[in-house]
Amino acid sequence: MKKIAFIGLGIMGKSMARNVMKKGYELNIYARTRSKVSDLEQEGAVFYETIPACVKDADAVITIVGYPKDVEEVYFGENGILQNAKQGTYVIDMTTSSPKIAEKIDREAKERGLHALDAPVTGGDTGAKAGTLSILVGGAKEDYESCLPLFEAMGNNINYEGAAGAGQNTKLANQIMIAGTISGLCEALSYAKAKGLDLQTLLDSVATGAAGSRQLDTLAPRILKGDFAPGFFIKHFIKDMKLAASEAKSEELELNVLERVLDNYETLAEAGCEEDGTQALIKFYEKCETGKEN
Template sequence: MKVGFIGLGIMGGPMARHLHKAGFLAAVYNRTRAKAEPFGKLGVYVAESPADLAKRVDVVIEMVSDAPDVEQVLFGPGGVVEGARPGLVVVDMSTNSPDWARNFAERLAARGIDFLDAPVTGGQKGAEEGTLTVMVGGREDLFQRLLPVFKAFAKEVIYAGPVGYGQAMKLVNQVVIALNTIAMVEGLRLAEALGLDIDKVARLLTVGAARSGSIELYLPKLLKGDLSPGFKAAHLKKDLAYAMEIANRKSLSLPASALALELYKKMVEKGLGELGIHALGKAY
């Protein structure tokens, strides 16, 4: 199975390297060619466009920022569909929404192209260590066929259901991560105001009942003053906006999620969107 990878950023670059180690990676493409050139030195074909990449592979994985970027990669000038043949599988591993996933799937199906929505969680650390969790929506036979590909960079791979269910599950995950991050930031602010030893508080938050995966991941960086993004605040704001759009459409009250969206909007408005999600305290 020949895999092509589009989008070699914070997450995509490490994921593509794991695919290369597993023997799947046949081609890469990135808008900034400099990020693709190290793969060329490894013998991987560096494509001139998504269409050029699609001609050479059985599976196209794209890992870009948002739905408009996915649309451009797939259907824009020089996009995947221009180089695709019937039977190609497109896997969208970015985070957007169930509506977009179904939209992409329908448009690709009209051209004989299969589609899976397969967003990931685990951040930069998970991408580098090959321990991501993948949530997959689409036909189950396609999921089973691509399972070895996913396992090249993931510790857990969950079949969520039909097209769109991968994105739906990811939005649930993002709401919980956002609220965990708010809890961590506000807890630390209270601890500082009370004059507590922050290292001891950190120990409590990583061994007691309040612990969570996101706290264990981001608290050490926060204590070191490292606000660099394992996952950008602007991207979490985008994900929360998708979640709240669905909640509003369904008349579902999610007051804490609405608060999280407003806080991350403030981060972006203050020019802090390129920092990690754990830098939320900067917005207070």
């Protein structure tokens, strides 16, 4: 495996693509707006104007796009990946998307002599830059093993989760955990502020105890600085939580915390905060503190 096609070069994807190049892979890239990936071109990536041209001679195709509808757009149809990749190509969707779409890609890939994996990631923008992402892989185990060196270019906690769709289901479970954690962090900070505690001292005191978490380490300092720049967009987290809620409903599960956190984030999105990072959930509680409707 030498040549990789990469589609989806946003906050996460661009850093992941850069790390793939650093490991010596040749890189084809496609983006709707060429100027946004000019830095990757300068570093050696080859830009293509269309998806068919980008993927036709690749040994593996990696996608990490925004929404399930974007996954369907780049994979299916006359100009999609499945129609234009050569036989034997590995097609790896690293978007957080629908398990059902992952299963559909897997079925159609097999019909065309392709190898499909769903491999969503967690670790945020910092993990993408550092090449320390957790990668959650579903599909045939032999395909996972074949792609392991490629995954190792982007992450350091790489696990095989099971058949097609299992990677996506694992990521949705991860997002359910994160939803509760971020909400708990924001509620704790709101409580501490109301009680007159020094918030930095609070964080220093609990960070290494039972309340410690990656979310606390990453997001709490940003909250204290009023830094709401996105490491992960609210709009994308809402998409993930909606996917999880839909899958839970299909299993007749009641996930009350997930539903409440989703509702709170949707309130913020309606207020114009959908382009903020997930740490901006604190704004919901600040409205509560001032007595404004939320």
